[in-house]
Amino acid sequence: MQAIALAGFGGPEVLQLTTCPDPVAGPGQVLIRVAASGVNRPDVVQRQGHYPAPPGESELPGLEVAGEIVAGDAEAMQQAGLAIGDQVCALVAGGGYAQFCVAPAVQCLPVPAGLSLVEAASLPETFYTVWSNLYDRAGLQPGETLLVQGGSSGIGVTAIQLAKARGSRIIVTAGSDAKCQACLDLGADHAINYKTQDFVEEVRAITGGKGVDVVLDMVAGDYVAREVKCLAEDGRIVIIAVQGGTRSEFHAGLVLTRRLSIMGSTLRKQPVAFKAAIAQQLRAQVWPLIENGSIKPVIHAVFPAAEAAQAHALMESNQHIGKIVLSW
Numbered sequence: 001m002q003a004i005a006l007a008g009f010g011g012p013e014v015l016q017l018t019t020c021p022d023p024v025a026g027p028g029q030v031l032i033r034v035a036a037s038g039v040n041r042p043d044v045v046q047r048q049g050h051y052p053a054p055p056g057e058s059e060l061p062g063l064e065v066a067g068e069i070v071a072g073d074a075e076a077m078q079q080a081g082l083a084i085g086d087q088v089c090a091l092v093a094g095g096g097y098a099q100f101c102v103a104p105a106v107q108c109l110p111v112p113a114g115l116s117l118v119e120a121a122s123l124p125e126t127f128y129t130v131w132s133n134l135y136d137r138a139g140l141q142p143g144e145t146l147l148v149q150g151g152s153s154g155i156g157v158t159a160i161q162l163a164k165a166r167g168s169r170i171i172v173t174a175g176s177d178a179k180c181q182a183c184l185d186l187g188a189d190h191a192i193n194y195k196t197q198d199f200v201e202e203v204r205a206i207t208g209g210k211g212v213d214v215v216l217d218m219v220a221g222d223y224v225a226r227e228v229k230c231l232a233e234d235g236r237i238v239i240i241a242v243q244g245g246t247r248s249e250f251h252a253g254l255v256l257t258r259r260l261s262i263m264g265s266t267l268r269k270q271p272v273a274f275k276a277a278i279a280q281q282l283r284a285q286v287w288p289l290i291e292n293g294s295i296k297p298v299i300h301a302v303f304p305a306a307e308a309a310q311a312h313a314l315m316e317s318n319q320h321i322g323k324i325v326l327s328w
Ligand SMILES: NC(=O)c1ccc[n+]([C@@H]2O[C@H](COP(=O)([O-])OP(=O)(O)OC[C@H]3O[C@@H](n4cnc5c(N)ncnc54)[C@H](OP(=O)(O)O)[C@@H]3O)[C@@H](O)[C@H]2O)c1
Pocket: 039, 040, 041, 042, 045, 125, 126, 129, 149, 150, 151, 152, 153, 154, 155, 156, 173, 174, 175, 176, 179, 194, 218, 219, 239, 240, 241, 242, 243, 244, 265, 266, 267, 268, 315, 318, 322
């Protein structure tokens, strides 16, 4: 098969089209003929040499695919309600940038009715991540207010639409007025251009001094101290990336007097059973919202897979809004 491999660690040019053996589905797995592969920021971090594949997983980049099941563990497929020929999208721990990819059967979800395979490929990584962090971890409730840092990211556009559809009020930050407008168009109630406005002051003004209930944070570093100041009583910060650095110094007194929680998680290395539980929630509670049009994939650009380097260069330019996808 053809695949995009890392010829080393470095800039986008290390992503190279190569030929390698087809993977073989093991116990519990299916083999997918890939039509499209989603691009995620963790792929960029892996390419730079800072996010290795978990032990036993493919060294090829790529955390999500959509395509057709062409082989697999018959018993696992039956238990998951899958069959040869089904069109699915799947979360994988690596190996997504390839014409064929193996995935645990329990991490496959049907292509939502009405969506193309390119659109379906843009879903798994951000929906699994956002569901797990906003609902399973931070316990975001209808009526609560959510602050999404990086609202125009692939993660951000998912968080805005999901939280909106489930009845939360949403404030986002983004790095340009155009990105702020795109977030408002997707359903955010307020957007803060963090390059021209102080998000702490803005959140206080928007919430009448109460603060937000949950912060979805992909920056960390010195943002944590400022987010602590943005939280309402019983507020929660959930950290999913450390783009602003790993060191944070914050007002611990506020954490106790206001009963705050600071948590975080990373999805890729979690066991299959953990991801299967998220998949069941997505299928029951989120796929219907996609199929009735309440939530739409937001695709900024589609590249032929051979142009994966250009796709990464676009992501690193931070010009995109939503997702970037590779097509095979
Ligand atoms: N923990 C997990 O399991 C997990 C899973 C998937 C992704 N992630 C992480 O989630 C993040 C988003 O991933 P993605 O694939 O959606 O990437 P992406 O589309 O490339 O988004 C990255 C975003 O970070 C924003 N950003 C950077 N510095 C910022 C700052 N100081 N304040 C506010 N926003 C800032 C950028 O927005 P501006 O241009 O507006 O600055 C950009 O929208 C990445 O850091 C990724 O590593 C974590």
